Amino acid sequence: xxxxxxxxxxxxxxxxxxxxxxxxxxxxxxxxxxxxxxxxxxxxxxxxxxxxxxxxxxxxxxxxxxxxxxxxxxxxxxxxxxxxxxxxxxxxxxxxxxxxxxxxxxxxxxxxxxxxxxxxxxxxxxxxxxxxxxxxxxxxxxxxxxxxxxxxxxxxxxxxxxxxxxxxxxxxxxxxxxxxxxxxxxxxxxxxxxxxxxxxxxxxxxxxxxxxxxxxxxxxxxxxxxxxxxxxxxxxxxxxxxxxxxxxxxxxxxxxxxxxxxxxxxxxxxxxxxxxxxxxxxxx
Amino acid sequence: xxxxxxxxxxxxxxxxxxxxxxxxxxxxxxxxxxxxxxxxxxxxxxxxxxxxxxxxxxxxxxxxxxxxxxxxxxxxxxxxxxxxxxxxxxxxxxxxxxxxxxxxxxxxxxxxxxxxxxxxxxxxxxxxxxxxxxxxxxxxxxxxxxxxxxxxxxxxxxxxxxxxxxxxxxxxxxxxxxxxxxxxxxxxxxxxxxxxxxxxxxxxxxxxxxxxxxxxxxxxxxxxxxxxxxxxxxxxxxxxxxxxxxxxxxxxxxxxxxxxxxxxxxxxxxxxxxxxxxxxxx
Numbered sequence: 001x002x003x004x005x006x007x008x009x010x011x012x013x014x015x016x017x018x019x020x021x022x023x024x025x026x027x028x029x030x031x032x033x034x035x036x037x038x039x040x041x042x043x044x045x046x047x048x049x050x051x052x053x054x055x056x057x058x059x060x061x062x063x064x065x066x067x068x069x070x071x072x073x074x075x076x077x078x079x080x081x082x083x084x085x086x087x088x089x090x091x092x093x094x095x096x097x098x099x100x101x102x103x104x105x106x107x108x109x110x111x112x113x114x115x116x117x118x119x120x121x122x123x124x125x126x127x128x129x130x131x132x133x134x135x136x137x138x139x140x141x142x143x144x145x146x147x148x149x150x151x152x153x154x155x156x157x158x159x160x161x162x163x164x165x166x167x168x169x170x171x172x173x174x175x176x177x178x179x180x181x182x183x184x185x186x187x188x189x190x191x192x193x194x195x196x197x198x199x200x201x202x203x204x205x206x207x208x209x210x211x212x213x214x215x216x217x218x219x220x221x222x223x224x225x226x227x228x229x230x231x232x233x234x235x236x237x238x239x240x241x242x243x244x245x246x247x248x249x250x251x252x253x254x255x256x257x258x259x260x261x262x263x264x265x266x267x268x269x270x271x272x273x274x275x276x277x278x279x280x281x282x283x284x
Numbered sequence: 285x286x287x288x289x290x291x292x293x294x295x296x297x298x299x300x301x302x303x304x305x306x307x308x309x310x311x312x313x314x315x316x317x318x319x320x321x322x323x324x325x326x327x328x329x330x331x332x333x334x335x336x337x338x339x340x341x342x343x344x345x346x347x348x349x350x351x352x353x354x355x356x357x358x359x360x361x362x363x364x365x366x367x368x369x370x371x372x373x374x375x376x377x378x379x380x381x382x383x384x385x386x387x388x389x390x391x392x393x394x395x396x397x398x399x400x401x402x403x404x405x406x407x408x409x410x411x412x413x414x415x416x417x418x419x420x421x422x423x424x425x426x427x428x429x430x431x432x433x434x435x436x437x438x439x440x441x442x443x444x445x446x447x448x449x450x451x452x453x454x455x456x457x458x459x460x461x462x463x464x465x466x467x468x469x470x471x472x473x474x475x476x477x478x479x480x481x482x483x484x485x486x487x488x489x490x491x492x493x494x495x496x497x498x499x500x501x502x503x504x505x506x507x508x509x510x511x512x513x514x515x516x517x518x519x520x521x522x523x524x525x526x527x528x529x530x531x532x533x534x535x536x537x538x539x540x541x542x543x544x545x546x547x548x549x550x551x552x553x554x555x556x557x558x559x560x561x562x563x564x565x566x
Binding site for chain 1: 286287288290291292294295297298299301302303304305306309318359362363366369370371372373374377378379380381382383384385386387388389390391392394395396397398399401403404405406409412440443497498501502503504508522525526529530535538539542545546549550552553556557
């Protein structure tokens with residue numbers, strides 16, 4: 001048997017073995033697309049079919065209005081972007097120090113990060129809520145503000161961001177900066193002009209992961225946000241279902257699809273780079 | 285020092301202060317509106333352990349964690365071994381396997397909730413077409429099916445992370461030991477049992493511990509799909525805690541439950557740290 005036929009046979013068996021998992025992973029996407037494009041009478045018909053008899057284009061404007069999708073989209077983007085910026089802004093210097101400098105208590109800081117990484121916000125959610133309620137902000141407190149959610153997301157992503165950035169930074173050769181010092185560059189100048197440009201890919205990958213985790217977060221948003229004008233996308237979609245007597249499932253699925261698809265596409269495209277970094281903290 | 289300070293300050297403030305609040309609430313008599321009305325010692329803990337729903341949630345958390353982590357690790361070992369092989373379309377297969385990672389848990393839960401809908405869901409019709417079930421099953425309305433469905437969703441969304449760790453482990457095994465073994469006449473099964481599995485062991489252990497921590501804390505799947513119902517039959521500790529804190533207005537009791545959970549997570553984190561340092565020493 002030639003190497004080629006062997007590989008073909010292997011391909012067949014591998015895909016056959018993976019088939020159940022592949023079906024289960026793609027099943028929700030098929031359901032979102034199928035239900036999201038159906039008119040409501042077909043959604044509620046029995047037996048349901050995968051293909052709609054006609055595509056209900058009016059689901060888009062109906063859902064957009066019912067979910068106040070534009071506002072929720074803005075909130076999600078705003079909260080995720082600012083939270084990512086916050087986490088990256090404090091994590092980059094810390095990661096630089098971790099990878100380059102001799103610090104007293106570095107081991108301790110590393111352990112602290114690890115412990116905070118393990119803490120899911122849901123275990124502290126009661127305390128987080130009370131903290132937000134005790135911080136004055138504008139006319140009231142941080143409860144029911146985007147700022148409150150941003151601060152919590154930022155803080156809970158620090159551990160991961162520092163960890164990931166530091167692992168990348170150690171792979172950037174020191175010689176680059178040292179050469180710049182010899183050429184008369186100050187330490188800060190070397191960091192700004194030599195180190196940071198080289199670190200941009202690492203920072204972008206970390207930022208993307210942080211953004212996605214903020215985008216997908218549910219528990220903190222559920223606890224902190226009340227005002228419909230401030231809800232994030234995930235929360236909005238869940239609210240279309242929770243506590244409703246009759247649920248417009250085609251709108252829910254369409255909203256869920258629009259909320260997940262962009263993130264899923266970015267993730268799939270960058271998967272190779274992300275996966276490498278995501279496990280650094282776990283396995284290293 | 286100045287470089288580390290901002291990150292430390294933010295993390296300590298946003299994690300340290302809530303932690304302090306939870307400790308304080310857990311030993312206080314707290315009104316449903318959050319007013320602290322004096323020290324009560326361990327009364328909140330005692331009340332939690334007297335609540336049959338808490339004890340049931342505790343046991344169910346064990347069931348949930350063991351089932352989800354066990355299922356995830358078992359399947360992930362298989363998937364990682366397959367993804368290690370050289371076959372056509374491997375890149376695509378990897379992307380598909382990793383896809384659930386990109387999706388919000390709450391969105392996955394919503395879509396599965398609808399898919400398992402008793403009267404209009406695609407799961408019922410698909411299983412009937414395949415001849416596996418004969419009539420419609422009200423999956424999420426019955427305790428004996430709702431919880432297993434949630435476990436299944438939990439496994440599905442946990443696989444990507446686990447596979448990634450295991451692929452990292454498999455990549456660290458040098459290929460030439462297999463050649464040496466096959467020259468010595470080892471069968472493939474023997475190679476797996478006596479080489480792959482022992483060499484993968486530390487990575488499997490890490491995957492188990494990390495998954496235990498994540499799954500133990502996992503909130504959105506159960507909250508979105510059943511909110512602990514029907515009839516409190518799917519509560520795990522996190523959902524019980526959330527309901528006590530924000531649904532039933534018992535902050536003191538919820539804080540006590542939080543503290544119990546934090547202690548459990550802390551123990552597992554210590555196990556993980558020890559495993560890691562042993563890895564680095566080896």
